[in-house]
Amino acid sequence: MGKKLAVTGNQAVAEAMRQINPDVCAAYPITPSTEVMQRFASFVADGKVDTELVTVESEHSAMSACIGAAAAGGRVMTATSSQGLALMWEMLHIASGMRFPIVMPLVNRALSAPINIHGDHSDGMGSRDCGWIQLFSENGQEAYDNLIQAIRIAEHDDVRLPAMVCMDGFIISHSIESMEYLPDDVVRNFIGEFRPKNPLLDIENPVTYGPLVLPDFFMEFKRQQHEAMLNVKDVVLDVAREFEKISGRGYGLFEAYRLDDAELALVILNSAAGTAKDVIDEYREKGIKVGLLKPRLFRPFPYKEVAEALSSARVIGVLDRADSLGGFGPMYMEISSAMTTNGAKPLMINKIYGLGGRDFMPEHVVQVIDELKEIAETGNIRLQKDFLGVRE
Amino acid sequence: MDYLAKKYTRPRKIPSTACSGCGLGINHKAVLQAIYELGLEVEDIVWGTSIGCAGRQTFGTWKGDGFAGTHGRVYAIARGLRLALPSEKKIILTVGDGDAFGIGLLHLIHAARSNADLTVIVNDNLGYMSTGGQYGWTTPLGSKTDSSPYGMYEQNLMSDDIDVLSMLKHAGATFIARHVSMDGQRAVESIKKGIRNRGFSLIHMVYPCPTNFGSRELGTRNTIKLYEWIESRAAPLGEEDENTVWATGVYHDASNSRPEFSENIHKNVERIRRGAAL
Numbered sequence: 001m002g003k004k005l006a007v008t009g010n011q012a013v014a015e016a017m018r019q020i021n022p023d024v025c026a027a028y029p030i031t032p033s034t035e036v037m038q039r040f041a042s043f044v045a046d047g048k049v050d051t052e053l054v055t056v057e058s059e060h061s062a063m064s065a066c067i068g069a070a071a072a073g074g075r076v077m078t079a080t081s082s083q084g085l086a087l088m089w090e091m092l093h094i095a096s097g098m099r100f101p102i103v104m105p106l107v108n109r110a111l112s113a114p115i116n117i118h119g120d121h122s123d124g125m126g127s128r129d130c131g132w133i134q135l136f137s138e139n140g141q142e143a144y145d146n147l148i149q150a151i152r153i154a155e156h157d158d159v160r161l162p163a164m165v166c167m168d169g170f171i172i173s174h175s176i177e178s179m180e181y182l183p184d185d186v187v188r189n190f191i192g193e194f195r196p197k198n199p200l201l202d203i204e205n206p207v208t209y210g211p212l213v214l215p216d217f218f219m220e221f222k223r224q225q226h227e228a229m230l231n232v233k234d235v236v237l238d239v240a241r242e243f244e245k246i247s248g249r250g251y252g253l254f255e256a257y258r259l260d261d262a263e264l265a266l267v268i269l270n271s272a273a274g275t276a277k278d279v280i281d282e283y284r285e286k287g288i289k290v291g292l293l294k295p296r297l298f299r300p301f302p303y304k305e306v307a308e309a310l311s312s313a314r315v316i317g318v319l320d321r322a323d324s325l326g327g328f329g330p331m332y333m334e335i336s337s338a339m340t341t342n343g344a345k346p347l348m349i350n351k352i353y354g355l356g357g358r359d360f361m362p363e364h365v366v367q368v369i370d371e372l373k374e375i376a377e378t379g380n381i382r383l384q385k386d387f388l389g390v391r392e
Numbered sequence: 393m394d395y396l397a398k399k400y401t402r403p404r405k406i407p408s409t410a411c412s413g414c415g416l417g418i419n420h421k422a423v424l425q426a427i428y429e430l431g432l433e434v435e436d437i438v439w440g441t442s443i444g445c446a447g448r449q450t451f452g453t454w455k456g457d458g459f460a461g462t463h464g465r466v467y468a469i470a471r472g473l474r475l476a477l478p479s480e481k482k483i484i485l486t487v488g489d490g491d492a493f494g495i496g497l498l499h500l501i502h503a504a505r506s507n508a509d510l511t512v513i514v515n516d517n518l519g520y521m522s523t524g525g526q527y528g529w530t531t532p533l534g535s536k537t538d539s540s541p542y543g544m545y546e547q548n549l550m551s552d553d554i555d556v557l558s559m560l561k562h563a564g565a566t567f568i569a570r571h572v573s574m575d576g577q578r579a580v581e582s583i584k585k586g587i588r589n590r591g592f593s594l595i596h597m598v599y600p601c602p603t604n605f606g607s608r609e610l611g612t613r614n615t616i617k618l619y620e621w622i623e624s625r626a627a628p629l630g631e632e633d634e635n636t637v638w639a640t641g642v643y644h645d646a647s648n649s650r651p652e653f654s655e656n657i658h659k660n661v662e663r664i665r666r667g668a669a670l
Contacts, residue, residue, distance in 0.1 A: 027539075028495075029520045029523035029524070029526050030523065031522075031523055034523040034524055034526075035524070038523075038524055038526070038538060038539070041526075041538075041539050042541070045541045045542065055526070055527075055539060055546070057494040057495055057497070057529070058463075058464065058494065058495040083443075083462055083463060087463075112460075112462055113460070113462075114460070115443070115451075115460055115462075
C-alpha cells in the first residue's frame with residue numbers, strides 16, 4: 001500500500017498530477033486553487049515530471065491552451081476556481097464539444113459579486129451544462145482518488161469527454177488531513193499510456209476541429225455528446241472497481257451513508273457531508289432512522305440509482321451550497337427529478353447553506369433533521385426552500 | 393490618522409490589511425495627495441478597483457462612490473460608466489500589474505484607443521503577489537519568483553525593448569508616466585497631470601512586496617533592503633544607467649490633444665440625430 005501522510009487538499013491534488021505526469025499543463029493563479037499549479041510548477045522546475053507548463057494571461061487562455069494541446073494529441077490538465085472557471089466558460093463548451101478528455105481540478109469557490117474567495121459550489125454548478133463530467137470530493141483523499149480515476153473515465157473510448165474534479169475551497173483545499181498516496185508506478189499502470197484520437201499531429205490523416213455546423217447537423221453532435229455522457233456511469237463504476245483493487249478504497253456513483261432503512265434522508269455534496277455523518281450517528285443512536293446520500297458523480301447525474309437509494313425515505317432534505325436564484329438549489333432539482341421520474345413522491349425540502357464559505361455546523365444538521373422529523377409526523381412543509389444560518 | 397486618509401477614505405479601512413512593509417499604501421497616499429492638490433472633493437470622483445493586492449487593499453476605501461470590477465474588466469466597466477457620468481466627474485482606477493497588463497490588457501488598450509477619460513494607476517508589485525508570488529508581465533528578467541525558481545526568463549512587457557507603456561502610447565493613450573513608490577512629489581505631479589488630462593491617462597507605479605517578491609528574489613522580507621533594491625534600479629528619465637529597470641517620469645504627454653471617448657460619442661450621436669431629424 002501507499003504512503004500515509006498529512007497534507008492539504010491542494011497538495012494531494014498536485015501530487016496526483018505529478019503521478020499522472022500530463023504532457024501539457026496551463027496555469028493561471030486564482031485563490032484557492034493557485035497552490036495546485038504552484039506545487040505542480042515546482043515539480044516541473046525540479047524535473048520530476050515531463051510536462052510542458054505554460055503560464056498564460058487569463059483562465060480563458062488557460063483552457064484555450066489546454067484545448068490546443070489536447071487537439072495536438074496530448075494528455076492535458078489545468079486547475080482553477082470561481083471567476084477563473086467563469087472566464088473559461090466559453091472554452092469549457094469547446095473542450096466538451098471537441099471531445100477532448102481534459103481533466104481539471106476545480107477548487108470550489110463562490111462567484112462574484114460581491115467578491116468572495118471562500119468555498120461554495122456556485123462555480124461548479126454554473127458550469128453544470130458545459131458538457132463536462134463532474135466528480136465531487138468530500139476530502140483530500142477523495143479529491144486525489146477522483147483525479148486519478150477521472151483520467152481513466154475521461155479517456156475511456158466510450159466517453160472521451162473532459163472531466164472536472166471538485167473539492168471545497170479552503171475547507172478542503174487548505175486543511176491538512178491524513179491521507180494515503182499510491183505508489184507512482186501503481187498510478188502510472190492504472191492510468192496507462194495516453195492514446196490520442198484524431199490528433200492534429202497525425203499529419204498523414206488531417207482532421208478539422210470545430211468547423212461551422214448549421215441546423216442540418218448540430219443536433220446530431222449534441223445527441224452524440226449526450227450518448228457519451230450516458231456511457232459515463234458504467235465507466236465510473238468499472239474504473240472504481242479497478243481502483244479499489246489498487247487502493248482498497250471503494251467508490252460508487254454516490255455514497256449512501258446509513259441509508260438502507262432510512263425514513264429521513266439528507267442529500268449533501270462534498271465536505272459538509274462529513275459533518276452530517278457525525279450528526280446522523282447521534283440520531284441513529286437515539287433510534288431515529290436517518291441517512292445520507294452524498295453524490296459523487298453530478299454530471300451525468302445517475303437519476304435511477306439515486307432514486308433507488310432514496311426509495312425508503314419518506315422525507316428528504318436536500319442541502320445546496322449553491323443557489324439557482326429564483327429557483328430551487330441545483331441539487332434539489334436533480335433529486336426532485338430523480339424521485340418523480342422514478343415514481344416516488346417523498347416530501348422534500350431544500351436548504352441553501354454555506355454560501356461564500358459560511359460555516360456549516362453540526363447544529364445546522366440537527367436543525368434540518370428535526371425539521372424532517374416534524375414533516376414526517378405532521379405531513380406539513382412550512383417552507384419548501386429556505387436558508388441555513390443566514391441573518392434575516 | 394493621516395489628514396488625507398481622514399478627508400477622503402473610510403476610517404475603518406485604514407490601516408489597510410496589506411502585509412507589513414507593503415508599498416501600496418505609499419502609492420495610495422500619492423493618489424490622495426494629487427486629488428487634494430487639485431482641490432477635488434469626495435463627490436468629484438468615482439473610484440474603481442480590480443482584483444489582487446492592489447484591488448483588495450483599495451477596495452471600498454474611497455469615501456465616495458466606488459465599484460469593484462472583476463479581474464481585468466474594470467476598464468470596460470469604466471468606459472460604460474464614462475458614457476453615463478457627467479464629464480466633470482473624474483474616474484480613478486487603482487489596479488494591479490496582472491490586471492492591467494495581463495488579463496485586462498485588451499480592455500486597457502481599447503480604453504486607450506478610445507481615449508476614454510480615465511486615470512488608471514497601475515500599482516505594480518512585479519507579479520502575482522496576492523496568489524503567492526508568481527511572475528507576471530512586468531517581473532524583471534532573472535528575478536526568482538515562486539514560479540521562476542531559476543530566474544524569470546520569459547519575454548514580458550518590460551524586457552527586450554518591449555515596454556507596455558510604449559504599446560499604450562501607440563494605442564492612443566494621451567498621458568503616460570512611470571514611477572516607483574519612493575518618487576514622492578514627482579509621482580504626485582504625474583498623477584495630477586493624469587487626472588487633469590481629459591482623456592486616457594495611465595501612471596505605472598512600481599511598489600515593493602516584501603512578503604512574496606522580496607522573500608524570493610532577495611531572500612529576505614527586510615523592507616529597507618527591498619526599498620533600496622527598487623530605488624537603485626530606478627532613475628529619472630534621461631538619467632538612466634545600465635542598472636536602470638524603471639526610468640521614471642512622464643513618458644508621453646499629449647493631454648487634451650485627441651477627442652475624448654464619451655464626448656466623441658455624444659457629439660456624433662447628436663450630429664446623427666440632428667441629421668435624422670432634418
